[in-house]
Amino acid sequence: MSDDYDIASPGATELFESLRAFGYDLPTALADIIDNSITARARNVWIDMHWAGPQSRIMIRDDGRGMTEDALRQAMKPGSLSPLADRPKDDLGRFGLGMKTASISQCRCLTVLSRTDRSAAVLRRWDLDYIASTGTGEWRLLKRPDLLSPEDHARLDCHKSGTILFWDRLGALVGSAPADDETAQRHFRERADAVKHHLAMVFHRFLKGRGAVTIHMNGRPIEPWDPFLEDIDFTEPLSAETLIADGERAEIKPFVLPHHSRLTADQHAAAAGPKGWNAHQGFYIYRNRRLLVAGDWLGLGMQKEEHFKLARIRIDLPNSADLLWQIDVKKSRARPPAALRLDLQRIARTTRNRASSIYRHRGKIIQRQLGDREAFLWTHLTKHGKSYYRINRDHPLVRKVLEVAEERAPIRALFSLIEQTIPAPLIVINNAETPDAFGQPFDGAPAELRAAMKAVFDAMVEDGRDRAEAARALLLMEPFSSWPEVVTAFLDEVAREAAKSSR
Numbered sequence: 001m002s003d004d005y006d007i008a009s010p011g012a013t014e015l016f017e018s019l020r021a022f023g024y025d026l027p028t029a030l031a032d033i034i035d036n037s038i039t040a041r042a043r044n045v046w047i048d049m050h051w052a053g054p055q056s057r058i059m060i061r062d063d064g065r066g067m068t069e070d071a072l073r074q075a076m077k078p079g080s081l082s083p084l085a086d087r088p089k090d091d092l093g094r095f096g097l098g099m100k101t102a103s104i105s106q107c108r109c110l111t112v113l114s115r116t117d118r119s120a121a122v123l124r125r126w127d128l129d130y131i132a133s134t135g136t137g138e139w140r141l142l143k144r145p146d147l148l149s150p151e152d153h154a155r156l157d158c159h160k161s162g163t164i165l166f167w168d169r170l171g172a173l174v175g176s177a178p179a180d181d182e183t184a185q186r187h188f189r190e191r192a193d194a195v196k197h198h199l200a201m202v203f204h205r206f207l208k209g210r211g212a213v214t215i216h217m218n219g220r221p222i223e224p225w226d227p228f229l230e231d232i233d234f235t236e237p238l239s240a241e242t243l244i245a246d247g248e249r250a251e252i253k254p255f256v257l258p259h260h261s262r263l264t265a266d267q268h269a270a271a272a273g274p275k276g277w278n279a280h281q282g283f284y285i286y287r288n289r290r291l292l293v294a295g296d297w298l299g300l301g302m303q304k305e306e307h308f309k310l311a312r313i314r315i316d317l318p319n320s321a322d323l324l325w326q327i328d329v330k331k332s333r334a335r336p337p338a339a340l341r342l343d344l345q346r347i348a349r350t351t352r353n354r355a356s357s358i359y360r361h362r363g364k365i366i367q368r369q370l371g372d373r374e375a376f377l378w379t380h381l382t383k384h385g386k387s388y389y390r391i392n393r394d395h396p397l398v399r400k401v402l403e404v405a406e407e408r409a410p411i412r413a414l415f416s417l418i419e420q421t422i423p424a425p426l427i428v429i430n431n432a433e434t435p436d437a438f439g440q441p442f443d444g445a446p447a448e449l450r451a452a453m454k455a456v457f458d459a460m461v462e463d464g465r466d467r468a469e470a471a472r473a474l475l476l477m478e479p480f481s482s483w484p485e486v487v488t489a490f491l492d493e494v495a496r497e498a499a500k501s502s503r
């Protein structure tokens with residue numbers, strides 16, 4: 001007892017239950033476990049997702065350095081190493097939490113079995129149900145070797161050193177479905193697929209080349225997914241840059257990927273990535289070559305747009321930059337330091353311009369093939385030497401509005417009011433005084449532009465026009481003709497949908 005302080009240890013049950021809610025999902029949790037295997041210099045990692053209803057189990061085994069009993073006891077503590085500690089250069093860890101939080105986010109019973117080349121296999125287990133059952137709130141880390149069956153112990157026999165994590169009582173992932181429940185089983189398999197895609201992406205730079213690691217998913221090696229298609233000739237690398245903030249280097253390398261016409265259908269589908277082409281544009285942040293962020297404009301004030309989707313920019317960070325870039329525990333977030341925002345914005349803008357110029361260029365070629373401009377919203381009339389501006393009643397959208405209206409008279413009246421009261425003299429004066437005061441229509445309003453474009457497109461399609469033809473016609477319409485990159489990206493979408501539905 002002390003007069004100066006109370007000891008305020010957290011209750012094990014309460015803290016564990018809160019740590020479960022960190023926000024991992026199965027793929028990000030497994031990625032965090034594999035970080036440890038790679039840091040432990042494993043050449044192979046085997047993930048086995050075994051379906052058996054409520055007895056389903058996930059095992060993650062590696063042939064890395066393994067742990068002695070002391071090391072394992074320490075490693076099992078939440079907060080096994082301070083986030084402020086200096087780490088070896090190639091360490092993928094940071095908070096001393098991953099193994100515990102990632103595991104118990106997916107299971108209620110984590111058992112770790114490990115051996116080194118000098119020490120025999122040792123075992124430790126966090127069993128959340130056991131801890132709750134004691135009612136003491138004590139941090140009881142179980143350790144009897146017979147907690148695992150002889151077969152489970154034998155799984156390490158073939159390695160000089162290595163580690164296995166057993167995840168039992170998988171909770172939400174399997175629910176309470178019996179082993180022969182096909183829907184639950186299918187869900188389990190789909191999750192395994194999602195894991196495979198996620199790991200292929202996160203660890204792609206470890207999965208090939210010298211000293212590569214092989215990750216076996218249910219017996220099959222995972223193939224790397226390279227977001228930059230560096231092996232494909234048509235990929236255009238832009239010049240690399242090093243940005244330094246607070247003495248930490250960030251290596252930046254932008255890429256503009258090839259337009260789909262330069263890829264086979266399979267290549268194009270594969271390059272899309274787990275979330276699709278549009279979602280995977282932007283910055284890719286790697287920490288020690290391990291991917292944290294897979295396509296994001298990092299809050300630099302830029303939106304994801306179809307016509308920028310060929311822009312992917314690599315950022316390489318060392319693990320000493322964790323604090324500066326605000327890496328989170330789940331390693332799924334990073335935020336650029338304020339000092340680098342302007343540079344990153346500049347690089348993003350250049351890369352986006354280059355990427356959209358591919359669509360603009362293609363759009364211009366199609367425009368040339370199609371010939372004359374099609375529909376203007378405004379027509380200019382001269383009557384008795386006087387100028388009038390008239391809303392084109394043949395514009396697809398105008399036609400549609402008139403068609404669907406229950407009463408046409410007010411709309412006609414509105415049109416003629418707009419036509420008659422257009423402040424033409426004022427516009428002329430403004431334009432003469434400040435010629436640059438008028439921007440390009442829809443400049444800086446991409447969402448409105450797309451909405452207008454889609455509305456005109458829909459009107460044409462409802463009018464019986466072929467979808468591909470209608471999309472092409474947009475290229476000739478004011479003001480969309482000034483945005484060939486946006487229209488061409490849209491056109492590609494329409495063409496791909498058509499191909500998909502005809503398959």
Ligand SMILES: Nc1ncnc2c1ncn2[C@@H]1O[C@H](COP(=O)(O)OP(=O)(O)O)[C@@H](O)[C@H]1O
Binds near residue numbers: 065075080093094163
């Ligand atoms: N597969 C493994 N092989 C060897 N050591 C491991 C393995 N997994 C975890 N460890 C040890 O456990 C420690 C704690 O891991 P973890 O909770 O993920 O935190 P961090 O990776 O941030 O250090 C690691 O630092 C490492 O020493």
Ligand SMILES: [Mg+2]
Binds near residue numbers: 092093099
């Ligand atoms: Mg870790």
